[in-house]
Amino acid sequence: MGDRIAGTRPGCDISKPAALKFVVLLGMVSLFADVTYEGARSITGPFMSILGASATVVGVVAGFGELGGYALRLASGYLADRTGRYWTIIFLGYAINLLAVPFLALAGHWEIAAVLIVAERMGKAIRTPARDVVLSCAAEPIGRGWGFGLHEALDQIGAVSGPLIVAAIFYFRGSYQEGFGILLFPALIALSVLLAAKLLYPHPHDLEPASVKLETKGYPRTFWLYVIAVGFIAAGYADFALVAFHFKKAAVVPDYWIPIFYAVAMGVDAVAALVLGRVFDRIGFSALIFSVLLSAFFAPLVFMGGFHAAFAGMVLWGIGMGAQESVVRAAIADMVPANKLGLAFGVLNTFYGFFWFGGSVLMGVLYDFSLVTLIVFSVGIQLAAVPMLILGKSHRLPPKTANGEKEGT
Numbered sequence: 001m002g003d004r005i006a007g008t009r010p011g012c013d014i015s016k017p018a019a020l021k022f023v024v025l026l027g028m029v030s031l032f033a034d035v036t037y038e039g040a041r042s043i044t045g046p047f048m049s050i051l052g053a054s055a056t057v058v059g060v061v062a063g064f065g066e067l068g069g070y071a072l073r074l075a076s077g078y079l080a081d082r083t084g085r086y087w088t089i090i091f092l093g094y095a096i097n098l099l100a101v102p103f104l105a106l107a108g109h110w111e112i113a114a115v116l117i118v119a120e121r122m123g124k125a126i127r128t129p130a131r132d133v134v135l136s137c138a139a140e141p142i143g144r145g146w147g148f149g150l151h152e153a154l155d156q157i158g159a160v161s162g163p164l165i166v167a168a169i170f171y172f173r174g175s176y177q178e179g180f181g182i183l184l185f186p187a188l189i190a191l192s193v194l195l196a197a198k199l200l201y202p203h204p205h206d207l208e209p210a211s212v213k214l215e216t217k218g219y220p221r222t223f224w225l226y227v228i229a230v231g232f233i234a235a236g237y238a239d240f241a242l243v244a245f246h247f248k249k250a251a252v253v254p255d256y257w258i259p260i261f262y263a264v265a266m267g268v269d270a271v272a273a274l275v276l277g278r279v280f281d282r283i284g285f286s287a288l289i290f291s292v293l294l295s296a297f298f299a300p301l302v303f304m305g306g307f308h309a310a311f312a313g314m315v316l317w318g319i320g321m322g323a324q325e326s327v328v329r330a331a332i333a334d335m336v337p338a339n340k341l342g343l344a345f346g347v348l349n350t351f352y353g354f355f356w357f358g359g360s361v362l363m364g365v366l367y368d369f370s371l372v373t374l375i376v377f378s379v380g381i382q383l384a385a386v387p388m389l390i391l392g393k394s395h396r397l398p399p400k401t402a403n404g405e406k407e408g409t
Contacts, residue, residue, distance in 0.1 A: 018201070019141040025197040026135055027154030032190035033098055034158030035165065036183045037120055040101045042163035044117055047176045053110035061114045063357065069121035070353020077129030077346025086130045086342075087198050093127020094194055096120070102184035105177040129345040136333035136341065138201070144330040145287070149277020152325040156270035160263050162186075222391075223335045223344065229388035230328055231351045233292060235359030236299075236382035237320065238374075240265070242363060243302050252310050261311065265318035272322025280327045288327045289389050295320030296382035299375045 048058050080089050100120040107113040139147020166179045174182075244258050253261065272291070280287040294316060301313025329345070336344040359381070366374035 016141045019138050019147070022138045022197065022201050023135065023142065023147045023150055024154070025193060025200070026131065026138075027151045029094070029190050029194045029197065030151060030155040031158035031161075032186040032193065033094065034155055035162040035186040036098050036101050036190065037124070037162070038159045039162030039166045039183050039186075040104060040120070040180060042166055043176060043179060044104070044113070047104070047180075048110050048113050048117075050176065051107070051110035051113055053114070057110065057114070061117055065118045065121035067353060067357050068118065069125040070349050070356075072122055072125035073129050073349040073353075074343070074346040076126045077342040077344070077349075080130040080133060080342035081340055086134050087202075089130040090127045090134070091191075091194065091198075093123050093125070093130070094191060096123030097127060098123070098187035098190055101187060102180055105180035125349075128349065129342045132329055132332075132345045133342045136330070139330075140333075143278070143281035144333050145277035145280030145327060146274075147277070148330040149273040149275070149280075149322075149326040152273035152277075152322065153270040155325070156266050156273070156322075158186075159269075160266045164263075219336055219340070219344065223332075225388045225391055226331065226335065227348055227351050229385035230324075230348060231355035232381050232385040232388075233320075233324065234352045234356040235362075236296070236378040236380070237324075237356065237359065238299060238302075238317075238363055238378060239356075239360050240317075242360070242367065243314075243317070246303055246367070247310065252305075253307055257307075261314045264311070265314045265321070268315050268318030269322040269325070272319040273326035276319075276323050277326040277330065280330055285331065285389055288323060288331065289386055291319060291323035291327065292382060292386055292389065295323065296379050299378035303371050303375055 045058050045062070048061070053061075076089065076093070080086055083089075097120055100116045100123060104113055104116050107116060135147065135151060136144055139151075162183070165182070169179045169182060240262055244262070247253050247258050247261070276287050276291055298313040298316035298320065301309045301316065303313075305313060328348075332344055332348055333341065363374050363378065366377060
């Protein structure tokens, strides 16, 4: 199998019913977590403005939080592999990630708010690689694609609900402080469900603490091709902030439709994650290749089309996001040695974050220069990932039979 590393993945000692319950529990944690921080993220910009921050400060804080959050995942993944203390790292990350949000209600200066906003992103970075390791192993009996897809679908329910809850608070003339304060409740629910998951499944994986050096020479060539391909996809994926900016500037849709378009995309994300996850378990990389070929063409629709074309473009955008949050993560789990899986997730997320940040900056510049050039860049660099994904597909291990043997061996 060329560069593929075989015989390094231990089986997870968990039955299918138990695996499904565990995945649902982690999905519920993500649901309430997303209610908390996505609800907050929908209003942090104007909140900082009220506290006296400039547009530049808001942009720098948001950008630094995202970039630092992705970069920290490399260290977090390494630490998870090095210590084997997955649950401890998961709890620490979620606690910082979630409790930073209600504390924003007490922020009287933009500097304090900025620290809390960045802390929220850092908390997410700390817990994500360790959580993905546990989730990937526990989901193995039901299919990793389906497991990650189900988790992402529940996650997106929260991503849609959070901003709507905050919007309802504002509708009834609530304040920003009340908006942040009410988000304490889903945060506590998320932490409670996480505790229940740990108590019910204290050992959902067979990964033992191992001595792991901070090096990646043990990863197969397929892994690096895959990481670069995912980076290309991220670089060409326009952030919704830029899309929404265009909708407003070009008067493509009325203002009140902009959050609705985003909610539609999040709903499509949830459905796509479920469908593509299931398809991935059956046909492997082909599911991801198909999703890229389809979603890569969102850019001409959202940046050059009218209302209906933009709506269709957001549907494609949602399909791509669903694939990135389900299939992209599921594919990593059988590429690398078990004792380096956390670091592998960290590497993937770090590359993804840097490519996303660089692509977002470039597309922002291109938007002021030429929409056509922006579209060519977006579509072109995403399609450039396809040959690498096809090559990676040729290096995949054969599927296992019911008794755990590889087919054809």
